[in-house]
Amino acid sequence: MAFGLDDVDRLARERAASPYRAPDNRIPAVLANLTHDAYRQIRYRDEESVWHRTKLPFELQFLHPGMGYDRRIRINIVSADGVHPVPFRAEDFDYGNSGVSPEAVAGVGFAGLRVNYLVDGDGRYREVLAFHGASFFRALGRGQRHGLSARGLAADTGELSGEEFPQFTEFWIEWPRAQDHVLTIHALLDSPRMTGAYRFRLTPGETTETLVSARLHFRDGVAKLGVAPLTSMHYYGESQPRPPRAVHDHRPEVHDSDGLSIHAGDEWIWRPLTNPRRLFITAFGVNALRGFGLMQRDRSFGHYEDLDQRHDLKPSAWIEPRGDWGRGRVELVAIPTPDETNDNIVAFWVPEQAPRAGDTLSFDYSLKWQMQQQTRPPLAQVAQTRFDRSADEDDPGLRFHIDFEGPPLAALGDDAQPVAGTWIGEGGKLLDQRLQRNEVTGGWRLSLTVRRDDEARPLEMRAILREGERTLSETWAFALPPGGGR
Template structure:
């Protein structure tokens, strides 16, 4: 999971208008017979009907040519910003809003995705035209046929913003992937429309595609932008409606309200709903932290779950030596997300600003019922691969003919949108060998230190009082525990030694408590010797 990134109008007057740009969009649509009524409900009906039909792969024009558009060649193909719909540029005056730019096909984005604009309840397809792009004279893209289509799209900042020509804030590109910048103005992890059979030993993962987009007109920067999408894959179809709120105050991040209807063509062994995907190479712990000069490299450092019972769980991420899937059973969780809690630049020392990467939080707007939040961790030896996935798996068999209705929000922020006010959060996880300094280190004993911080909680601990370390292990045994304040700060550290044989792994759970009440969220971790820094 996550290692993969990614008719023509018959009305001559509108074809010429789009191809040439400038044009007046609403007038052109009113005059063109190919403009059709559009509604999200009709898109749902199309997805449901398609689920009863055989899958037809998306059109891939001239694969021999598209494969020549590698990362370097593709990066030289740039959409001409002055031709962006909704940009308010001369000749593109109506309507104006968040300018819309399209991505070209390339080696990693080989399938045509149809782009449609929706105004006054009618939709019309935007035909591909190479003249919409700046590209080198010798670019292989010039050999593509006229029906090639686009790979995806992105929105620029509001058309009156000074930086709109070079600052985008959301992008849909490749399979069912999409991503947005957070409150710090930086891209990082991605979301997906769906996950089908990720990390199974006996079958490959499927990557269904958003095959059509319907992008509605805009008039108010504070109102949500509405985008509908049609999903299609060998085992699944679906319809999605995104209401995406940006606003002129960029410090508020981006919030998406999403509705979707999903229909299964075939049985699916692992159906992942509301999925997100990220990158974790190493942190202040991890097996690869001596392979690179930077102290930490990751887009996200942990999974947080707000369970249906109200418990807050924090799971630090791993870069394992083999694929790992962890399942957190729950009923009607309040939310979950992959977060980047460490916001200290000195902990990364990298100009790509890992300290600014957004957190992504999922908030169900309708009860999910019983199921599990599943965390997928894949080995990686570089930062270029998304090796982390998190998604909801509903209880019961995902059988052919099943349908699923979802209504949820995605929050792209600097932190989770609903932090617990009365408990402290995990801010660091550290690991090493156990035992005592100056003595022979016992075999198979490992020390883990977990640090918690929230001034409103931790500063209320009376001087001379030490919280209890409540820690359990599913295998092996806990040898000793200790709680101590970290000097020069509000942080408290919980330490413990765990004894475990090299051939075992254990699920660890820990929190600090005082007078029988939890002071912190519950830290959870899947520990084994081969996962961490103990490889010889």
């Protein structure tokens, strides 16, 4: 039986033509009241995985409702003889010490799904993709640990009106052949103001890639549409002082991503992430987007010293549009977080024209989950940003130390004299700058002393290295939040 994106798109169109019907998300109290540790006790039995008794490279498992995961989904398997709904069976789960009785949750349904694959080459199936909660999903490549997530769509993120969370309500997974190492998953998205048809083509590997095709239909207008959203955590890092609660933490840095990278036209931009004191939104206007991502560039275990979380193994996620997305902006939303349990960073593409009721939009893109083989500019890159301020009340200067590293700098002769192009935005003044070779790394360090006139306003700064007319580095684009961050 042929089944594809057009079939899901027809359902999305039909649903968009009708008023939104909110799903019944009520689940038994014994599930709703589970603690995090108790919920983790509920596991899908490996021997019940779909395709477990075949020689296929993929296996499917399903995720149980509980705790905050109360949005249930429908799951179908598409094979040559038709579409087959997957029934919920409590006996497929091991409830461990969760305190949940299988008899008490009969027919409760699924909250998500997981795809396992022989990704590490050791004969063991491991998770390479999971959908769990609203439109959130995450993938893993070889040797990676859980970190940032992606979403199908974002609506009015950071707006005073409040954010809307579209939900994947139904999935169709195509039965692969034994020789297939690509898995195709279709999904139907629904929310009060929009519906959508999605296709995900999953190719696991050292870098796991998901090719995403989205067809969106709008019941009503959306003030700010976030396309290809990425969500991550940044508690603290080298680019700002530690928050008070972490002063005595043994870990030098705690984050799943350390920067936003943007490739637009011929320019590469790097914005270090921060944990602000209050909601902080910045944006980059783009006419020719070639890619963007939330990246974990720092791969040194010694910079994290966390044996449990292994932040040095968290993936980066890189988005590449397929086709012309037109004019718009990459927006970065930073939400203050008091600890590392909250994802407080969101990045997405915002089209220049906000969708209105009756509009239809299409977006296709590649999403690569990377570790060692990251998408990087063919230029010198920002290796670190360090910030300090004088303890002397009579010294108004903020000091930034930006290390640029990479082949274009290492190849410079001993007598080379690169120059730094520096721009300080409104509300600040450059007092001093110094560019010197870093004899340890082979790169160059740019040190800036900046006076800030108004701590209540954000301060934008940019810097780039050049030699004559030749651009040597990506653009360092730092935004100091109001109040200086945490």
